[in-house]
Amino acid sequence: MATTSLAPRAATYPGRRAWLYEWLTTTDHKKIGVMYVTTAFLFFMLGGVFALFIRTELAVPGVQFIDPETYNQLFTIHGTTMIFLFVMPMMSGLQNYIVPLQIGAADMAFPRINALSFWMVPLGGILLFSGYLVGGAANAGWTGYAPLSTQGGSGLDLWIASLVLLGFSSVLTAINFLATIFKMRAPGLTLLRMPLFVWNTIVTAVLLLFAVPVLSAGLMMLFIDRNYGGGFFDPALGGNPILWQHVFWFFGHPEVYILILPAFGIVSEILPVFSRKPLFGYKAFVLATASIGALGFSVWAHHMFTTGAVFLPFFSFFTFLIAVPTGIKFFNWLATMWRGKLRFSTPMLFALGFISLFLIGGLDGAFLAVVPFDFHVQDTYWVVSHLHYVLVAGSVFGIFAGLYYWFPKMSGRLLDERWGKIHWVLLFVGTNLAFFPQHLLGLDGMIRRIVDYAPNPGWAELNFLSTIGAFMIAVSTLPFLWNVFVTLRKPQDAGDDPWDGNTLEWATTSPPPPYNFESLPPIRSERPLFDLKHGAVMDHAAALPAGAGETHDETRADPPEESLGEPLEGHDAGEARGEATPEVSEAAPDAVTHDERPAKETKE
Amino acid sequence: MTADSHALQVPHTEHEGADGHGDGGINTAFLGMLLFIGSEVMFFAGLFAAYFNARAEALPNWPPEGLEHVIDPFPSGPIPFLPIIATTLLVISSGTMQLALWRIRKGDRTGMNRALAMTLILGSVFLGMQAFDYIALLDHDGFGINSGIYGTLFYTMTGFHGAHVFGGVVGIAVVLLRGAAGQFSARHHVAVEAVSAYWHFVDVVWIFLFLTLYFLK
Numbered sequence: 001m002a003t004t005s006l007a008p009r010a011a012t013y014p015g016r017r018a019w020l021y022e023w024l025t026t027t028d029h030k031k032i033g034v035m036y037v038t039t040a041f042l043f044f045m046l047g048g049v050f051a052l053f054i055r056t057e058l059a060v061p062g063v064q065f066i067d068p069e070t071y072n073q074l075f076t077i078h079g080t081t082m083i084f085l086f087v088m089p090m091m092s093g094l095q096n097y098i099v100p101l102q103i104g105a106a107d108m109a110f111p112r113i114n115a116l117s118f119w120m121v122p123l124g125g126i127l128l129f130s131g132y133l134v135g136g137a138a139n140a141g142w143t144g145y146a147p148l149s150t151q152g153g154s155g156l157d158l159w160i161a162s163l164v165l166l167g168f169s170s171v172l173t174a175i176n177f178l179a180t181i182f183k184m185r186a187p188g189l190t191l192l193r194m195p196l197f198v199w200n201t202i203v204t205a206v207l208l209l210f211a212v213p214v215l216s217a218g219l220m221m222l223f224i225d226r227n228y229g230g231g232f233f234d235p236a237l238g239g240n241p242i243l244w245q246h247v248f249w250f251f252g253h254p255e256v257y258i259l260i261l262p263a264f265g266i267v268s269e270i271l272p273v274f275s276r277k278p279l280f281g282y283k284a285f286v287l288a289t290a291s292i293g294a295l296g297f298s299v300w301a302h303h304m305f306t307t308g309a310v311f312l313p314f315f316s317f318f319t320f321l322i323a324v325p326t327g328i329k330f331f332n333w334l335a336t337m338w339r340g341k342l343r344f345s346t347p348m349l350f351a352l353g354f355i356s357l358f359l360i361g362g363l364d365g366a367f368l369a370v371v372p373f374d375f376h377v378q379d380t381y382w383v384v385s386h387l388h389y390v391l392v393a394g395s396v397f398g399i400f401a402g403l404y405y406w407f408p409k410m411s412g413r414l415l416d417e418r419w420g421k422i423h424w425v426l427l428f429v430g431t432n433l434a435f436f437p438q439h440l441l442g443l444d445g446m447i448r449r450i451v452d453y454a455p456n457p458g459w460a461e462l463n464f465l466s467t468i469g470a471f472m473i474a475v476s477t478l479p480f481l482w483n484v485f486v487t488l489r490k491p492q493d494a495g496d497d498p499w500d501g502n503t504l505e506w507a508t509t510s511p512p513p514p515y516n517f518e519s520l521p522p523i524r525s526e527r528p529l530f531d532l533k534h535g536a537v538m539d540h541a542a543a544l545p546a547g548a549g550e551t552h553d554e555t556r557a558d559p560p561e562e563s564l565g566e567p568l569e570g571h572d573a574g575e576a577r578g579e580a581t582p583e584v585s586e587a588a589p590d591a592v593t594h595d596e597r598p599a600k601e602t603k604e
Numbered sequence: 605m606t607a608d609s610h611a612l613q614v615p616h617t618e619h620e621g622a623d624g625h626g627d628g629g630i631n632t633a634f635l636g637m638l639l640f641i642g643s644e645v646m647f648f649a650g651l652f653a654a655y656f657n658a659r660a661e662a663l664p665n666w667p668p669e670g671l672e673h674v675i676d677p678f679p680s681g682p683i684p685f686l687p688i689i690a691t692t693l694l695v696i697s698s699g700t701m702q703l704a705l706w707r708i709r710k711g712d713r714t715g716m717n718r719a720l721a722m723t724l725i726l727g728s729v730f731l732g733m734q735a736f737d738y739i740a741l742l743d744h745d746g747f748g749i750n751s752g753i754y755g756t757l758f759y760t761m762t763g764f765h766g767a768h769v770f771g772g773v774v775g776i777a778v779v780l781l782r783g784a785a786g787q788f789s790a791r792h793h794v795a796v797e798a799v800s801a802y803w804h805f806v807d808v809v810w811i812f813l814f815l816t817l818y819f820l821k
Binding site for chain 1: 629633636639642646648650651653654657658668748750752753754756
């Protein structure tokens with residue numbers, strides 16, 4: 001499956017047709033990853049244009065050129081697009097490309113299901129936007145609160161269909177990642193040696209697996225209410241509109257971690273590489289990630305404080321509790337950089353932008369956990385500001401950090417640093433300019449999701465600043481696109497490992513061959529490539545599983561005789577097996593060298 | 605796919621399983637099915653949550669007035685005891701499915717095919733009975749999906765369960781066709797294992813649905 005481009009049938013179509021056929025029918029995780037990233041970026045720009053319409057209308061008080069109904073559709077489609085068609089597929093794309101490489105696998109566990117998951121995304125996008133062809137797209141906000149969402153035109157039905165389809169795609173992707181990571185890791189890559197990006201992918205996948213079906217159930221209920229006279233959310237029929245909020249946010253809160261955890265993973269990959277230090281507190285980081293995932297299921301009703309239908313102390317307490325593992329991560333990141341040999345290349349700048357701005361988004365979110373404060377700012381621009389500091393300053397900065405970091409792996413070419421820094425400055429300033437004034441507007445009581453606002457003192461100025469920021473964010477995309485365009489016309493001269501990376505994706509060529517690896521380095525820590533290049537050094541021993549660090553001073557050529565926290569007899573059994581099948585590395589080109597075990601990822 | 609190549613690897617030891625190196629332990633495709641079932645559990649959990657939410661809001665008027673006896677495990681319609689009979693058949697079909705699995709684990713293809721065919725018939729009869737029950741409820745009692753929250757919940761929950769039974773029937777049909785073509789053996793039958801796990805899941809969901817909708821009310 002992974003070697004589609006080597007399949008004989010691909011050669012039977014000449015020229016352009018072969019190229020197109022190859023991409024349309026591929027099951028290669030790298031090609032699918034690239035298609036995910038490209039599709040998601042197109043939707044990012046589309047959703048961005050919608051945001052510009054919104055901000056242009058709000059630049060000054062009064063209704064300028066957008067009528068209220070159009071405005072409702074704009075913010076609904078903007079939100080839905082950015083979350084379901086940009087951030088989620090973008091993260092899926094990066095994970096698709098990188099995770100199999102980082103675990104030393106030849107492809108995903110289910111390559112054809114992987115292709116299916118991808119192709120549902122553009123289809124879901126078409127469904128969502130086709131609302132404009134049937135008399136108006138969805139207009140109930142991305143949260144689709146009942147009873148607003150039980151009324152309205154068929155744009156909302158298309159919104160439901162689109163989300164069910166995208167949700168199914170996400171569930172299949174989650175299954176695929178979990179099966180891949182649990183079954184296809186390279187020999188020696190124990191769970192506590194996995195790169196943090198892989199760990200974050202696991203937690204994200206678990207969240208998707210358990211949260212998305214609940215949204216699907218809620219969407220089905222909404223569809224039945226809308227089309228078959230159902231009474232789920234209609235009090236007149238015995239239903240309850242609050243039920244929608246429960247069901248939606250039971251999905252919706254894990255969803256925000258689904259959007260941010262992969263960015264955490266990206267940043268945790270980049271900081272050690274550009275600080276020339278191992279990640280500080282690897283195990284604590286893994287535990288923090290897992291507990292964020294678990295706690296994510298216990299806080300959904302903090303979105304519903306003002307309904308009066310939820311037990312406030314419980315949800316407030318658990319919301320604060322999430323700040324603990326998140327704080328652990330922040331200290332890990334800071335300690336990773338502490339006294340490191342920092343290099344301020346573009347990926348590092350975006351990672352630093354992520355850390356500094358996501359801190360704001362995290363803190364203003366913690367404000368919202370304070371019940372009386374939440375009552376005050378419910379449905380104001382404070383909430384808009386918070387979620388954009390988390391999603392733009394968080395996810396988007398993380399995404400760009402990942403794109404700059406892995407672009408040389410995907411294309412074989414390094415993006416231009418100058419254009420990258422221009423991009424970073426514009427995005428950093430634009431994000432703060434667009435979203436910080438919204439904090440003040442929210443505190444002052446400006447309500448969100450309304451086309452107009454009162455000409456109160458100061459509001460016009462703050463809104464105008466916000467609009468300028470929005471346009472700066474839009475403009476910041478241009479140097480990035482130009483950078484990609486120019487770079488792709490250059491020769492592939494980045495080399496396999498331009499950043500002096502730690503993890504396995506840098507051990508293969510750029511871009512990797514369809515089967516990913518000719519051979520793998522021995523994996524003795526969470527930084528196998530670092531060990532290979534620099535010899536094993538003591539300073540990352542602390543990051544290893546307990547008991548593993550003490551004996552970890554051999555160079556890579558040494559036979560692996562010491563115990564690495566594993567039972568000795570099992571280790572011996574492994575060696576004996578390796579000796580029993582010495583021919584295996586000839587049979588499979590991606591067989592492991594320098595290791596006592598034969599390859600497990602037999603190429604298909 | 606990958607699973608098959610794993611089966612060709614060197615013998616499994618406990619050490620490998622603990623390391624998670626990919627050979628040994630659970631089959632990849634089967635793991636995929638278990639994860640999928642996990643997500644399906646959450647889907648039905650959403651529907652059950654809706655049910656118990658509506659019930660808690662309405663108590664003590666649950667079932668709502670005038671609908672107390674519509675959903676009856678022992679109806680006196682054209683087929684008496686229809687829901688009980690359907691439930692019994694579905695539970696038996698779980699047994700025949702398991703029998704199919706046991707047969708192929710021993711390498712008995714004919715036995716597996718027979719048990720699969722039996723399961724297929726039982727599953728289809730269950731679906732037929734569900735359709736019959738729907739028609740009876742609609743015609744006889746005028747009880748539809750738009751008869752208030754009670755009707756909405758009943759038809760949504762049993763309807764989505766029925767859709768899952770249909771999915772299972774299709775899966776069993778595929779496995780049966782492949783079995784008839786002799787594609788399974790004592791060592792290679794992960795599709796049978798996966799469909800069997802799914803079918804048991806569908807059966808267990810029905811038991812919870814049946815107890816909730818017909819007895820607990």
